[in-house]
Amino acid sequence: MNNYEITIVGAGFSGITAANRFLKQGRKDLLLVDKSKSVGGRLATRRVAGGKADHGAQFFTVRTKEFEEEVEGWLDQGRIKRWFGDEYPRYTAVDGMNSLAKHLAKGIPTSLHTTVTRIVQNTSGFRLYDENGNEWQSEKVLLTMPVPQIIELLKDSEVRVDSSVYNQLKKVVFEPTYVGIYKFNHPTNLPEDGHVDTDLPEGMERMVDHEKKGISKETTVSIYMKSDWSRKYYGEDYVLSLIKEKAASYLDWKDLESEQLKRWRYAQAKNVVQSSFLDLSGEGTLVAAGDAFLRENDEAKRTRLESAYLSGKDAAAYFSW
Numbered sequence: 452m453n454n455y456e457i458t459i460v461g462a463g464f465s466g467i468t469a470a471n472r473f474l475k476q477g478r479k480d481l482l483l484v485d486k487s488k489s490v491g492g493r494l495a496t497r498r499v500a501g502g503k504a505d506h507g508a509q510f511f512t513v514r515t516k517e518f519e520e521e522v523e524g525w526l527d528q529g530r531i532k533r534w535f536g537d538e539y540p541r542y543t544a545v546d547g548m549n550s551l552a553k554h555l556a557k558g559i560p561t562s563l564h565t566t567v568t569r570i571v572q573n574t575s576g577f578r579l580y581d582e583n584g585n586e587w588q589s590e591k592v593l594l595t596m597p598v599p600q601i602i603e604l605l606k607d608s609e610v611r612v613d614s615s616v617y618n619q620l621k622k623v624v625f626e627p628t629y630v631g632i633y634k635f636n637h638p639t640n641l642p643e644d645g646h647v648d649t650d651l652p653e654g655m656e657r658m659v660d661h662e663k664k665g666i667s668k669e670t671t672v673s674i675y676m677k678s679d680w681s682r683k684y685y686g687e688d689y690v691l692s693l694i695k696e697k698a699a700s701y702l703d704w705k706d707l708e709s710e711q712l713k714r715w716r717y718a719q720a721k722n723v724v725q726s727s728f729l730d731l732s733g734e735g736t737l738v739a740a741g742d743a744f745l746r747e748n749d750e751a752k753r754t755r756l757e758s759a760y761l762s763g764k765d766a767a768a769y770f771s772w
């Protein structure tokens with residue numbers, strides 16, 4: 452059976468950041484696992500009939516010096532660009548947001564298609580089980596999934612978690628988001644930078660034309676619905692048509708070639724934890740992190756890519772051997 456110093460569950464931005472910090476500390480005996488077929492989590496990009504579209508985070512902002520230093524490195528390498536905005540510039544990856552995650556995860560020992568279903572605490576740490584019947588041993592574990600998924604996993608596990616810490620987790624509420632993704636045969640009339648988030652119909656949060664954004668050779672548009680709207684229509688099978696109806700006057704629907712719907716059950720957290728990670732074990736062996744864990748002095752006070760980064764970074768620094 453394989454044995455690791457640390458297992459990081461969730462290869463989103465927090466998990467990737469933490470894994471890279473562990474590697475920097477010289478800890479090579481780690482495993483990053485994710486249930487999906489690719490790393491990145493909510494940094495998501497997909498192909499639609501020859502086009503390409505981001506359908507998770509579209510951009511990110513920077514409020515801390517430490518994140519700024521990373522961002523400057525990615526700018527120098529040409530991985531990201533400044534997209535729009537003055538006070539807090541919106542940065543985006545030049546080849547789709549998922550490509551940034553893939554780049555950052557290069558060199559991290561990773562196991563994809565691996566859904567962790569159960570964790571059992573034992574004398575030498577933790578035994579982890581996945582849905583395919585695999586198991587492995589890990590001295591320490593870092594959980595970076597959206598909090599409701601952390602709670603689900605803890606319910607099926609045998610680990611000692613302090614009740615006051617568990618109660619903090621239970622207060623976190625994640626909101627859903629629907630994203631309609633549309634491929635057109637002709638360019639759109641959306642603004643030059645491809646981004647609209649003002650004067651939109653009720654329930655609609657933003658529209659993005661990825662050809663104008665610069666990541667797609669073909670015209671693909673993502674339409675993001677607000678969390679209230681997404682909650683109201685959650686699970687309905689006519690959502691894609693409803694979004695189209697709402698956007699009727701913005702796009703030329705007779706040029707539509709292909710359409711897809713992305714349903715994020717856990718898109719962004721409404722209630723957050725006022726700490727950049729939580730030590731579930733009380734012994735520094737089982738820790739929870741992710742974008743819903745905010746530093747006490749967090750300026751934005753909401754989940755975002757930067758909070759995922761800071762949480763992963765702080766959690767990695769907390770572990771000691």
Ligand SMILES: Cc1cc2nc3c(=O)[nH]c(=O)nc-3n(C[C@H](O)[C@H](O)[C@H](O)COP(=O)(O)OP(=O)(O)OC[C@H]3O[C@@H](n4cnc5c(N)ncnc54)[C@H](O)[C@@H]3O)c2cc1C
Binds near residue numbers: 461466484490568743
């Ligand atoms: C629609 C949408 C729009 C957004 N817009 C913005 C934006 O404009 N700007 C911004 O800064 N942020 C935005 N965000 C938020 C941003 O994407 C997140 O804050 C960030 O990507 C979260 O990273 P994370 O690592 O904490 O979590 P995630 O990216 O969710 O990573 C968690 C990972 O855990 C995996 N996982 C879950 N359960 C298990 C399990 N049991 N076993 C194994 N793996 C598991 C998942 O597959 C996932 O890959 C947006 C998010 C969404 C969904």
